Amino acid sequence: MGKLLIVGTVAFDAIETPFGKTDKILGGAATFIGLAASQFDVDSAIVSVVGEDFPQEYLDLLTDRNIDISALEIVKGGKTFFWKGKYQNDLNSRETLITDLNVLANFNPVVPDDFKDAEVVMLGNLHPSIQLSVINQLKKRPRRIILDTMNFWMDNTWDELQEVIKHIDVLTINDEEARQLTQEYSLVKAAQKIYGMGPKYVVIKKGEHGALLFHKEQIFFAPALPLEEVFDPTGAGDTFAGGFAGYLAASDDSSFNNMKKAVIHGSNLASFSVEKFGTERMLSLEHKEIKDRLHQFKKLTQFDIELQ
Ligand code: AMP
Numbered sequence: 001m002g003k004l005l006i007v008g009t010v011a012f013d014a015i016e017t018p019f020g021k022t023d024k025i026l027g028g029a030a031t032f033i034g035l036a037a038s039q040f041d042v043d044s045a046i047v048s049v050v051g052e053d054f055p056q057e058y059l060d061l062l063t064d065r066n067i068d069i070s071a072l073e074i075v076k077g078g079k080t081f082f083w084k085g086k087y088q089n090d091l092n093s094r095e096t097l098i099t100d101l102n103v104l105a106n107f108n109p110v111v112p113d114d115f116k117d118a119e120v121v122m123l124g125n126l127h128p129s130i131q132l133s134v135i136n137q138l139k140k141r142p143r144r145i146i147l148d149t150m151n152f153w154m155d156n157t158w159d160e161l162q163e164v165i166k167h168i169d170v171l172t173i174n175d176e177e178a179r180q181l182t183q184e185y186s187l188v189k190a191a192q193k194i195y196g197m198g199p200k201y202v203v204i205k206k207g208e209h210g211a212l213l214f215h216k217e218q219i220f221f222a223p224a225l226p227l228e229e230v231f232d233p234t235g236a237g238d239t240f241a242g243g244f245a246g247y248l249a250a251s252d253d254s255s256f257n258n259m260k261k262a263v264i265h266g267s268n269l270a271s272f273s274v275e276k277f278g279t280e281r282m283l284s285l286e287h288k289e290i291k292d293r294l295h296q297f298k299k300l301t302q303f304d305i306e307l308q
Contacts (some may be wrong), residue, residue: 002249004044005115006033007134008124008148008238009104010054010072013278014084017091017232025278026058027083029124029148032235035282036242036269037122038065039290040250045115047071047134048126049107051078061283071112078103091233092207099152111137120249123147123168124238128160135167144248146170147199148241154180166198172241174205187212188219201259203244205237213263220260225271225297232277236270239282243269268293 013027030046037044045068052074062069084098109130116139123131125148135145147168153161154177165171171194179185182193191202191214202214208230210223244266251258271293275281 002042002120002252003115003118004037004042004245004249005047005111005118005121005134005142006030006037006044006067006124006242006245007047007109007122007131008033008126009081009083010046010048010050011081011083012054013234014082014098015232015234015277016084016086017277018087018089019231020277022277024082026061027235027278028081029126029235029238029241031062031279032238032273032282033122033124033242033245034062034067035065035279036239036266036273037246037249038067039243039269039285039287040246040265042246042249044068044246044249045071045112045118047109047111049073049075049078049081049103049109051075051080051103053078054080061279068112068115071110071115073103073107073110075103085234087233091230094233096152109134109137116140118249119143120245121145122241122245123164124241125150125153128153128157128164132160132164132167135164143254144169144245146172146241146245146248148172148237149177150174151177151180162197165194168199170201170203171197171199172203172205172237172244174207174237178202178204188214203263205240207233207236211240211263211267213259215256215259218256220256220263222260222263222267222297223300224267225293225300227271227274229275231275233274234278235282236274239273240266240270242266264294264297268297 008030009028011028079102082100184190247265
């Protein structure tokens, strides 16, 4: 069983979509990553921080799925990170209305001893200095260090983000953010520029239009499954990252071919995440549903063609 170390926000989210709105539900990058990764045969731990206002019931949801939360600090008297977002009618564009860092502003991450030799480290969306501090505490170079980030950190902590990106193997980022990071419109050119910053692999997420994996001259594309129900895209990117990282931690194979499979597993899990508000769908997900949808993925992407 592989070890997966996860860093990212554990949060309260308030979400507004054309289909409804919620007040302060369970969210955060590390939460979505952990829930997705728990579908694989991995030992995972979350390094993060919450305030005293964070309900025990939410912590139990994580431990029930065998996620080690001994490094999830609870700050006495503190308030949990809060994010509020609103989606436009097409669900592809979203506006951040509130980002309250709260306890995240003064967080010093401590990696548990048992996870200092993790095979895979998933640095979820968080302050890049915290992501770097986690890398610096590792006692062995992991097989893969994967990093996810977003425009908020590009806007506010550009230099720190550039620094941490030097130390990673895989950058997962959405198309808009890849363009912001590189000032390139073409995603092929953007990926090449990102290689120059450090990572050997780049995954560009394109929401309902799938995901691209780049490595040297090679490109792989996985579509997103066309869905009947899309309710709330929040956490789809993190669920993708959790599925990607979880699969890689569970399998002892660093080939490009295996990275392609990881992209498919990530896309498959993300397709469930968007069907209900927040983490709701991921919490009710069964193995059989995951397997059935993988079959659908295979069908969607396979074809026979005669080539001369
Ligand atoms: P995604 O939809 O995959 O991009 O991720 C949405 C999740 O990211 C939500 O659950 C938020 O709590 C979390 N989030 C939003 N803004 C930030 C931020 N600036 N840093 C870290 N996590 C964030």
